[in-house]
Amino acid sequence: MDRVLGIVNLINEKQYLKELTLNRCLASVPFGGRNRLIDFTLSNFIHANISKVGIFAKENYRSMMDHLGTGKEWDLDRRNGGLFFFPPMHPNKMIRGDLDQFKDQIDFFHRSAADLVVISPGHHVCKIDFTDVIKEHKKSKADITLVYKAYEGEPVSKPLYHTCKIDEAGEVQDIGLYTRIDEGDLVCLETYVINKEVLIDIIESCVNNKEYDLLKDGIKANLTKRRVNGYAFEGVLPFIHSLRTYHTSNMTMLDPHVLQSFFFRDWDIFTKVKHEPPAKYSAFSKVNKSLIANGCDIEGIVENSIIFRGVKIRKGAVVKNCIIMQKGEIEEGALLENVITDKQVKVRKNQVVMGDLDPMVIKKGEII
Amino acid sequence: MTNKKWVAMLLAGGQGTRLGELTNTLAKPAVPFGGKYRIIDFTLSNCMHSGVDTVGVLTQYQPHLLNTYVGNGRPWDLDRKCGGAHVLPPYRGQNGGQWYKGTANAVYQNIKFIDQNDPEYVLVISGDHIYQMDYNKLLEFHIEKQAEATIAVIQVPWHDANRFGIMNTNEQDRIIEFHEKPSLPKSNLASMGVYLFNWKSLRRHLIQDDQDPNSSNDFGKDIIPKMLADKSRIYAYRFSDYWKDVGTIESLWEANMDLLKENPPLNLNDPHWKIFTGNANHPPQYISPEAEVRQSLINEGSMVFGKVIRSVISYNVQIGKGCTIKDSVIMPNVTIGDNVTIERSIVTSHTIVEAGSTFGTSNPSQNITLISNKEKMTSHIREVL
Numbered sequence: 172m173d174r175v176l177g178i179v180n181l182i183n184e185k186q187y188l189k190e191l192t193l194n195r196c197l198a199s200v201p202f203g204g205r206n207r208l209i210d211f212t213l214s215n216f217i218h219a220n221i222s223k224v225g226i227f228a229k230e231n232y233r234s235m236m237d238h239l240g241t242g243k244e245w246d247l248d249r250r251n252g253g254l255f256f257f258p259p260m261h262p263n264k265m266i267r268g269d270l271d272q273f274k275d276q277i278d279f280f281h282r283s284a285a286d287l288v289v290i291s292p293g294h295h296v297c298k299i300d301f302t303d304v305i306k307e308h309k310k311s312k313a314d315i316t317l318v319y320k321a322y323e324g325e326p327v328s329k330p331l332y333h334t335c336k337i338d339e340a341g342e343v344q345d346i347g348l349y350t351r352i353d354e355g356d357l358v359c360l361e362t363y364v365i366n367k368e369v370l371i372d373i374i375e376s377c378v379n380n381k382e383y384d385l386l387k388d389g390i391k392a393n394l395t396k397r398r399v400n401g402y403a404f405e406g407v408l409p410f411i412h413s414l415r416t417y418h419t420s421n422m423t424m425l426d427p428h429v430l431q432s433f434f435f436r437d438w439d440i441f442t443k444v445k446h447e448p449p450a451k452y453s454a455f456s457k458v459n460k461s462l463i464a465n466g467c468d469i470e471g472i473v474e475n476s477i478i479f480r481g482v483k484i485r486k487g488a489v490v491k492n493c494i495i496m497q498k499g500e501i502e503e504g505a506l507l508e509n510v511i512t513d514k515q516v517k518v519r520k521n522q523v524v525m526g527d528l529d530p531m532v533i534k535k536g537e538i539i
Numbered sequence: 540m541t542n543k544k545w546v547a548m549l550l551a552g553g554q555g556t557r558l559g560e561l562t563n564t565l566a567k568p569a570v571p572f573g574g575k576y577r578i579i580d581f582t583l584s585n586c587m588h589s590g591v592d593t594v595g596v597l598t599q600y601q602p603h604l605l606n607t608y609v610g611n612g613r614p615w616d617l618d619r620k621c622g623g624a625h626v627l628p629p630y631r632g633q634n635g636g637q638w639y640k641g642t643a644n645a646v647y648q649n650i651k652f653i654d655q656n657d658p659e660y661v662l663v664i665s666g667d668h669i670y671q672m673d674y675n676k677l678l679e680f681h682i683e684k685q686a687e688a689t690i691a692v693i694q695v696p697w698h699d700a701n702r703f704g705i706m707n708t709n710e711q712d713r714i715i716e717f718h719e720k721p722s723l724p725k726s727n728l729a730s731m732g733v734y735l736f737n738w739k740s741l742r743r744h745l746i747q748d749d750q751d752p753n754s755s756n757d758f759g760k761d762i763i764p765k766m767l768a769d770k771s772r773i774y775a776y777r778f779s780d781y782w783k784d785v786g787t788i789e790s791l792w793e794a795n796m797d798l799l800k801e802n803p804p805l806n807l808n809d810p811h812w813k814i815f816t817g818n819a820n821h822p823p824q825y826i827s828p829e830a831e832v833r834q835s836l837i838n839e840g841s842m843v844f845g846k847v848i849r850s851v852i853s854y855n856v857q858i859g860k861g862c863t864i865k866d867s868v869i870m871p872n873v874t875i876g877d878n879v880t881i882e883r884s885i886v887t888s889h890t891i892v893e894a895g896s897t898f899g900t901s902n903p904s905q906n907i908t909l910i911s912n913k914e915k916m917t918s919h920i921r922e923v924l
Contacts, residue, residue, distance in 0.1 A: 204823035205839070244820075425807050427825055427842060434822035434840075444818040446614075447809035449574035449838040449852075458832055462823040465575070466808070477823075 173305055176285035176367065177221040179212055179293045180385075181228045181235075182269040183361065185331060187412050190532040191513060196228065198293025199235040200417075201496050201514070203424045203433075204477045205461040207238055209293040209444045213245045218438040219301035221289060223252030225279055227272050232258060244441050255279065268383025273374045280371050288370050290385075291362040296420060297408035298433060298440075299362070304402050308364040313400035315369065315390060316363040317343055320404045324416065326353045331412050333359040333386060337401040346391040360404065361386065369397065407432065418511060418530045421477050421494050425460055447480050455486055471501065479514075488518075494530075513537075543622060545678065546658040546733065547591045549582055550647050551609075551666035552599030552639055556788045560911050561887055566598065568666030569605045570791070571870045571888060573798055573807065574838040574851045576816045577608065579666040580604055583615040583624075584814045586664075589674035593622035593656050596666070597645045599638060602628055614815045627652060641756035647745040650911075653738065661741055663734040663758060669794050670731070670782040671812050675736055676762060677776050685775040687740045688766060691733035693782050703729030703784075704759045706775050714773045717924060719759045728775060731782055734758060740771065781805045792885055792907045795851045795868045821854050841861065845875075859894065867899065887911035 184197040191200050198209040216224055224247060228235065241247075245488030260265055260275045273280070280288070287308070289301055299318070308316040319335050330349035334356050338344045352358060365373075373389040382388035390399060407429060409420030423429050434440060447466025454457065456469045463469065466481035471488035479497045484490055488501040494511045501507065501518045509526035513535035518524065522539060524531060533539060551733055555567030562570065568579035574789060579596075586594050594617060598605050605626075611617070612624025627649050629638050639645035646653075646663060653661060660681070672691070681689040692706055700721070706728045707716035710853050716725070744762055754761045766773055781804040782866055785791040797804055821840025831846040840854040845862030852858070852869045859877035868885045875881070876894030884899035886892065890912050899908040 280880075377736040424822075425825075427827065430825055432824060439820055440822075441820050444820070446813050446815045446818065448814070448822060449836040452832045452837065452847075453801075453837045454834045456833060458826045459830060461826050463826060463837070464823040468808075 173287055173309075174285040175219065175221045175301075175305065176280070176283045176295060177216040177224040178287045178288060179209065179224065179226045180269055180290050180361070181226065181232075181293050182266065183292065184229065184294065185412075187329075187331065188417055190534050191414070191417070191511070192194060192231065194535060195234040196231045196293075199232070199238060200294070201479060203421060204464045204479050206440060206442045207297065209238070210390075210440050211296050211298070212293050213247075213290050213296075214438065214440045215291075215299050215301055216289070217245050217247075217441070219289070219305065221301070222247070222249055223255070223283065224435070225255040225257055225276070225286070226293070227257045227269065227276075228294040229259065229266055229272075232256075238443050239402050244443050267407075268388075270374050270389060271383040271387045273370075273385075274378045277371070277374060280367060280374070283367070285367055286366050288367050289363070290365065292360075294359060294411065295362070295408060296411065297404070297406055298437065299404055299406060299408075300437075301364075304468065307402055308400065311341065311400045312398070313342075314366055314397040315399045316364040316402050317390065317399055318360045318402045318404050319357045320360055320408055322352050322354060322356045322358045322410065324354065324410055327351060327410075327412055329412070332356075335359045335401065337403075341401050343390075343394060343399040345394070346385055346386065348391065350436060357401075357403075358410070359386070360408075363382050363390075364402075386407065386440055409477050410526065413529075414511070414532060415529050418494065418509075422492075424474070424477065425461060430462075445480055453486070456484075492530075543593055543656045543658040544833075545591060545660040545662055545735075546622075546653055546656045547586050547594045547651070547662040547664055547674075548653070549579070549586075549594055549596045549664050549666050550642050550645060550732075551579060551596050551605060552602075553646060553665070553667060553824045554600040556784060558791065559909055561788070561791075561885070561909065562601070564601055566602065566666075568827060569601075569608060570785075571853055572669065572785070572791070573795060573814075574836045574853045575584050576814055578669065579605070579609070580615075580814050580816045581669050581671070582664050582666050583609075583612070583617070584812070585670070585672050585674060587615040587617065587815065588812055589672075591662060591674060592617065593658075594624050595627045595649055595652050596624060597639065597649065598626055598628050600816070601646070602626075607677065608817050610817075613807055614817045616815075622656065625652065641754075641761070642758045643748055643754075644756035645743060646741075647749050650742060650745065652723070653742075658738050661736050661738045663736065665732040666789045667720045667786060668732060668782060668784055669805065669896050670778075671780065671809070671814075672733070672778060672782075674733075674735075677733070680776045681735050681774070685772065686735075687733045687737050687771045688763070688773045690763070690773065691731040691735075691778050692728040692775045693731050693778050694727050695729040697724070697727050700724035700727045700729065704763075705729055708775045708870070712775045712777070714767065714775050717759075717763050717767055717773075728777075730759065731778060732784075734763075735776075740766075768904045788885060788909055792868060795885075796849070796866070798836055798851065801848055819854060827860075830858075845877075845879075853888075865901070872910075881910070883912050884908040 247254040325339045334347040336345040450467040453470040458473045464480040468483045470486045471484040476493045481498045483500045485503045487504045491508045497514045504521040512533040517538040551568040557564040617624035783794045825842045827844045830843045836855040837852040841856040844860045853871040854873045861878040865882045870888040875892040880897045882899040
């Protein structure tokens with residue numbers, strides 16, 4: 172069996188989810204009624220028998236630490252290996268890039284018995300079989316394997332994504348940093364399999380040259396020197412880069428086939444367990460096409476929505492195309508459409524809140 | 540090991556023959572309840588909330604699932620360095636070994652375990668009742684009365700009294716008589732199967748009881764009557780909240796239906812008395828556009844495409860299009876095909892109900908229907924993992 176080290180790289184996270192990332196990092200944003208985004212990456216690691224995982228965090232990581240705990244839910248509470256959490260070395264230190272922080276923890280890489288390192292951001296909603304990526308990586312004898320996916324969705328005019336050009340042999344020819352993208356463009360998922368010695372070499376030599384970005388300085392600048400292979404991910408991966416796409420990605424889970432492919436096939440997506448009782452539906456409730464988590468009390472009308480754990484929807488309240496996060500309370504007669512309420516939001520009696528294609532967000536703990 | 544205030548001995552070896560096929564392959568305490576729990580969760584959660592941190596779980600009948608499920612007691616915070624949950628099946632020693640003959644014999648055979656913890660008090664509880672109870676209050680009462688033993692009691696309807704162990708008490712609540720399942724009950728104070736003993740006294744009685752060849756080695760039938768005959772101070776602690784013995788199909792169904800009331804007598808949502816359970820990992824439940832759900836409890840991992848009225852649906856249940864599920868309990872991992880009608884029934888775990896079939900009747904004078912496929916319970920263990 173391969174000895175593989177897992178790295179969740181939160182250093183390059185962007186702020187496109189605005190209010191939802193005021194107090195939490197992107198990887199810790201709730202998703203799909205019960206999960207946080209990072210659950211997908213960690214569960215994919217577990218599936219590939221990666222039992223030593225380092226999480227490199229930049230800021231706003233309190234909720235992330237609370238969520239992960241000892242790593243027990245992902246079987247990462249190990250004597251041998253397990254979960255390692257790396258916040259910045261010093262609060263005053265300016266983080267110049269992911270390589271900078273890797274360098275601060277270079278002993279972690281040296282000490283590991285792994286031959287290969289899998290690096291992934293913490294926010295992709297997907298089920299990627301890393302055992303297959305690793306298999307392809309070894310078969311191609313590449314130094315680095317870069318995972319990409321053909322973009323699906325509306326064109327993105329903001330320069331948020333990196334694209335890549337792949338030649339016929341499957342090698343990465345070029346990488347376009349921060350480009351606007353269109354349907355079909357090959358998006359670099361910032362997910363890599365790297366031989367550990369190559370990674371250590373990249374970290375050391377780049378930081379020595381005052382270069383701090385893994386993709387730009389470590390991979391793109393070395394395309395001629397290193398063998399960088401591409402791996403096309405063909406599975407479902409909703410691209411999230413705005414509140415609108417966050418909303419629509421959540422809604423894809425309302426398709427029973429997608430739901431089943433994520434949660435009932437191949438391997439489990441684990442999350443922090445809350446001991447909530449089953450959801451309770453009253454004699455007046457009317458629910459359709461929705462995902463409801465445990466601990467909910469549903470007395471009102473819920474349509475095309477995602478309801479997280481412990482939410483109360485009172486009599487006569489109407490919730491349509493909404494995402495209601497944990498412990499929300501929607502009182503009698505309130506009407507919500509195209510709204511995302513963060514955790515512990517209370518919507519008072521008979522209030523009407525409407526968003527449009529760009530959903531309205533109500534911040535954590537607000538009472539409106 | 541340090542001295543403990545109290546240790547709980549949880550009787551979980553019962554077969555529960557009156558539950559029929561439900562307990563073919565698993566012990567009664569492991570029977571699913573309330574869409575998410577197993578019956579034993581209630582006693583274990585009571586221990587946890589009452590600060591009882593050492594619990595011996597006595598298993599015997601079909602113990603595999605139960606042993607795996609209780610494990611190191613982690614869901615109930617019972618994975619402790621000192622104390623914690625211990626599964627105690629019958630064992631062999633130098634003089635051979637034997638099965639647990641009765642409830643008292645099961646505790647007798649584990650005197651060593653209790654002595655190791657050197658407690659002042661021993662709480663004997665059973666894993667087949669549904670209730671939320673603070674055992675501290677029982678202990679306070681026990682100490683206040685300077686009792687040797689205290690039995691928790693609850694008032695039951697007079698016509699039911701002959702199904703229980705019935706106490707006669709004096710004005711100070713001291714027990715003067717105890718009759719196991721009397722044909723002509725003199726009172727309606729029934730034993731809840733929750734006993735608190737001074738360990739020294741119980742230890743003595745257990746040893747005496749073991750030497751009596753005529754004893755059936757049972758707490759209700761032998762130990763308590765013997766202690767009463769010895770003029771021991773035994774008190775009745777009155778409990779007035781919800782308590783239900785779920786030993787029959789009917790009572791199991793009723794206890795599930797109790798959860799659906801507008802203000803249920805048992806509050807699963809009490810933030811201070813949560814019921815903890817060996818949690819499986821499932822996505823949220825999916826309610827489809829054609830589904831209709833009313834007055835029901837539904838657990839995660841289920842997908843509902845039909846109509847669910849006044850029912851309890853456990854995890855990983857699929858309910859097909861055009862189905863009507865009414866006044867029923869669906870246990871975990873059940874698949875129900877399209878256009879099925881089920882009324883006043885319990886569907887046991889892992890059952891596959893064929894499309895178009897009809898089970899049960901709305902007639903309240905008819906017995907509850909138990910629906911199960913034979914030879915299907917092979918993957919029970921997987922559920923708990």
